[in-house]
Amino acid sequence: MAKTLKSFSVSAHFMRLGASALALALATQAAQAQTADSPEAAADEAGLDLIVVTAQRREENLQDVPISVTAVGGEKLDVISSGGADIRFLSARIPSLVVESSFGRTFPRFYIRGLGNTDFDFNASQPVSLVYDDVVLENPILKGFPVFDLDRVEVLRGPQGTLFGRNTPAGIVKFDSVKPGRDLNGYAELSYGSHNAVTAQGAIGGLLAGDAVSARLSVLYQRQDDWVDNINPSAPEKDALEGYDEFAARLQFLFKPSDDLDILLSGQMRSLDGTARVFRANVFERGQKGLISGFKRGEVATDGKNEQEVDTYSLSANITYDFGPLSLISVTSYWEGDATSVGDVDGGFGASFLPPALTGPGYIPFTAETRDSVPNLQQFTQEIRIASNGNNAFNYQAGFFYFDEDLDIVSENYSTLGDPLNAPGAVNIAVDQHQNSKAYGIFGSVTYKFTDQFSLTGGMRYNSDERDYVVNRTHDSQFPAFLQNPLGTVTRHVEDDNLTWDISATFEASDDINLYARVAKGYRAPSIQGRILFPPATATPLESGVTVGDSETIQSYEAGIKTTFLDGRGRFNLGGFYYDLNDAQLTAVGGGVNANRLINADNVRGYGFEMDAELKPVPELLLTFGLSYNNTEIQDSDLTTAACGAVRTDTFPNVSLCTPLDPIVVPAAPFAAAIVSIDGNSLPQSPRWIANWTARYGIPVGDGEIYAYTDWAYRSKINFFLYESIEFQDADMLEGGLRIGYKTDSWELAGFVRNITNDVSVVSGIDFNNLTGMVNEPRIYGISGRVTF
Numbered sequence: 001m002a003k004t005l006k007s008f009s010v011s012a013h014f015m016r017l018g019a020s021a022l023a024l025a026l027a028t029q030a031a032q033a034q035t036a037d038s039p040e041a042a043a044d045e046a047g048l049d050l051i052v053v054t055a056q057r058r059e060e061n062l063q064d065v066p067i068s069v070t071a072v073g074g075e076k077l078d079v080i081s082s083g084g085a086d087i088r089f090l091s092a093r094i095p096s097l098v099v100e101s102s103f104g105r106t107f108p109r110f111y112i113r114g115l116g117n118t119d120f121d122f123n124a125s126q127p128v129s130l131v132y133d134d135v136v137l138e139n140p141i142l143k144g145f146p147v148f149d150l151d152r153v154e155v156l157r158g159p160q161g162t163l164f165g166r167n168t169p170a171g172i173v174k175f176d177s178v179k180p181g182r183d184l185n186g187y188a189e190l191s192y193g194s195h196n197a198v199t200a201q202g203a204i205g206g207l208l209a210g211d212a213v214s215a216r217l218s219v220l221y222q223r224q225d226d227w228v229d230n231i232n233p234s235a236p237e238k239d240a241l242e243g244y245d246e247f248a249a250r251l252q253f254l255f256k257p258s259d260d261l262d263i264l265l266s267g268q269m270r271s272l273d274g275t276a277r278v279f280r281a282n283v284f285e286r287g288q289k290g291l292i293s294g295f296k297r298g299e300v301a302t303d304g305k306n307e308q309e310v311d312t313y314s315l316s317a318n319i320t321y322d323f324g325p326l327s328l329i330s331v332t333s334y335w336e337g338d339a340t341s342v343g344d345v346d347g348g349f350g351a352s353f354l355p356p357a358l359t360g361p362g363y364i365p366f367t368a369e370t371r372d373s374v375p376n377l378q379q380f381t382q383e384i385r386i387a388s389n390g391n392n393a394f395n396y397q398a399g400f401f402y403f404d405e406d407l408d409i410v411s412e413n414y415s416t417l418g419d420p421l422n423a424p425g426a427v428n429i430a431v432d433q434h435q436n437s438k439a440y441g442i443f444g445s446v447t448y449k450f451t452d453q454f455s456l457t458g459g460m461r462y463n464s465d466e467r468d469y470v471v472n473r474t475h476d477s478q479f480p481a482f483l484q485n486p487l488g489t490v491t492r493h494v495e496d497d498n499l500t501w502d503i504s505a506t507f508e509a510s511d512d513i514n515l516y517a518r519v520a521k522g523y524r525a526p527s528i529q530g531r532i533l534f535p536p537a538t539a540t541p542l543e544s545g546v547t548v549g550d551s552e553t554i555q556s557y558e559a560g561i562k563t564t565f566l567d568g569r570g571r572f573n574l575g576g577f578y579y580d581l582n583d584a585q586l587t588a589v590g591g592g593v594n595a596n597r598l599i600n601a602d603n604v605r606g607y608g609f610e611m612d613a614e615l616k617p618v619p620e621l622l623l624t625f626g627l628s629y630n631n632t633e634i635q636d637s638d639l640t641t642a643a644c645g646a647v648r649t650d651t652f653p654n655v656s657l658c659t660p661l662d663p664i665v666v667p668a669a670p671f672a673a674a675i676v677s678i679d680g681n682s683l684p685q686s687p688r689w690i691a692n693w694t695a696r697y698g699i700p701v702g703d704g705e706i707y708a709y710t711d712w713a714y715r716s717k718i719n720f721f722l723y724e725s726i727e728f729q730d731a732d733m734l735e736g737g738l739r740i741g742y743k744t745d746s747w748e749l750a751g752f753v754r755n756i757t758n759d760v761s762v763v764s765g766i767d768f769n770n771l772t773g774m775v776n777e778p779r780i781y782g783i784s785g786r787v788t789f
Helices: 008-030 074-080
Strands: 068-073 097-100 109-112 128-132 135-137 150-157 171-177 185-193 197-209 213-224 228-230 237-241 244-258 261-274 307-322 326-344 369-388 394-414 427-449 454-476 488-510 513-524 527-529 547-549 552-565 570-589 596-618 621-635 640-642 664-666 675-677 689-701 704-715 733-743 747-754 762-766 772-775 780-788
Touching: 068 074, 068 596, 074 150, 074 689, 074 704, 074 733, 109 128, 109 171, 135 326, 135 369, 197 780, 454 527, 488 527, 527 596, 547 596
Parallel strands: 128 171
Antiparallel strands: 068 150, 097 109, 128 135, 150 171, 185 197, 185 780, 197 213, 213 244, 228 237, 244 261, 261 307, 307 326, 326 369, 369 394, 394 427, 427 454, 454 488, 488 513, 513 552, 527 547, 552 570, 570 596, 596 621, 621 689, 640 675, 664 675, 689 704, 704 733, 733 747, 747 780, 762 772
């Protein structure tokens, strides 16, 4: 792929100039703007709003779609994302969805029905695809794009290979931004909260000239002060970590040269500068569950660097021509980005061979500080498809998709206090990786309505993928004797093709009850991983550090019911599922070294259900409730992995840092982690239960209403790794929020609290050095004001 558009600094100028021109043009239209009804269909004031989704690449009532899908938009999306939250706010607020990150505000990892990937490398392959305005975002740094000025978020559960392509065996998370319209409209919102957090966002859109051109500009600015104290006795610093400064913008132009042709051009950008995830050394007590006694979220003792920067840009063109019976749609997109993130991975200071006053908290066997950078990321996608128009007895879609990604990664390990061979701050290990991925797909889907009540949908997609990977160890000054031959190059090439398909049936039992069933086959392309920082001494140098995950396929079965009741004031949707994931791509994280190893399990079996319910018993009160159950099991009697790291025998009698609960195949030895069997284990980050509920009550006052809105999300126990241990797990998490305010049709003033009970839960861990953990966000509170026009 051509290294063009290096000039994406031009994109920033384009944004600024476009924003100025748009604001001026729209201002001249304001006096001529006329009030019009919203294009969104809504029910009677006493009933629930109609939910329109595009889960099947066309606008449909959610109740008519034979897929397990949840949509979030409007006020609910605004409330749960308030307080400067990044995309992780969606975790557990949608049934069967978990989102976590070991990077912080970038590199989110998504899990649907227990299927995800704990890989922390920048070329990680995930089974949950993220689709932003009809464009798939493959790389993890793109998936963290901020949430603002969105029409809705849709979560589609189960394989979505026919219409959305590769790497969707678990499902997709789909974001649809508000598009330019004919009428002048927009909003401006400002909030201020804990830790001097500021969120300012707004949008303005409407016709620019005549009836042919409309535009919309959307902007977001967020910032927060550092609030975590570093209590390292050698270098204490108050308010040292967890701050950030972020700006994002989207500019869209919609051209309608005729009634049959729509041309939507869009540019987006994001710039993030702040601290990375805070790693906390020895937050667990060996042999015990839960956080150590006296844990304080506002304190950490570390001696390493912590910083993060992300810059991404995109241009896209979505062109639709209406031929009458069918439309031709072309979606072209180019994304470019760079990122760097450095953290003190051991989460503490010093090392065990230093005097006690110079190391801690707890036992730190060695120092570990790493920086991962993406100096270059370029992604190009092109989709062309045809789709039938109208609600006919026979409807169809067919198309072609192409994907091309170039990715460069630099991984560096830094010396810190106590490194015997290097000065503090020096790079002692450096690895360069380059990866090029190409894929194309040919797909088609048809729906036939046999009667007014019964219809069948079937689809197929041919996928072809290939990936070239090169890794170079460019520098090593730490363990040359151990590594034997530390400098060199390893290359890998993988490719595969696959046919995915789905078939679903819908039966309208009555005006208020729809039954559906679906069978689908999904696919994830082969992947490669290999920062090769610490290849074992007994293995062939270099080659041992590069692993390949073969393609995985999933066979999924689900059935459900979607209902409305009480004359449209209630909605209840329930679906059950079962799947077999064959040759499952799993990531063995950590163990003895700070690296990822790809392995394939013979099978992963999963089953469960999802439920979404809404009720509006009276016009002033709205209740929602979501619930999911997921049971996952790894089925491979020969599959093993390294458990947590190992330490000196004079520190812990049985050597292991943690207490594995799985059968031990090879016992731990000094600095050699135990090997355990993981057959029968559940998947990491896969809670059995997720529940969420909201309640909103409004009282009319004057021209508006006083309202209260509370939202809650619960998830049950999770394990952090493929193996199970006493320490590396979290029992449960319950977070709630409250928003109270006054709003009219044109303005709103509110106060809010997030994580109102100040729940403290561990969300992830690092096991190769010590009992390191990462915790959820603290309680925050603030005020916000919004003007809508």
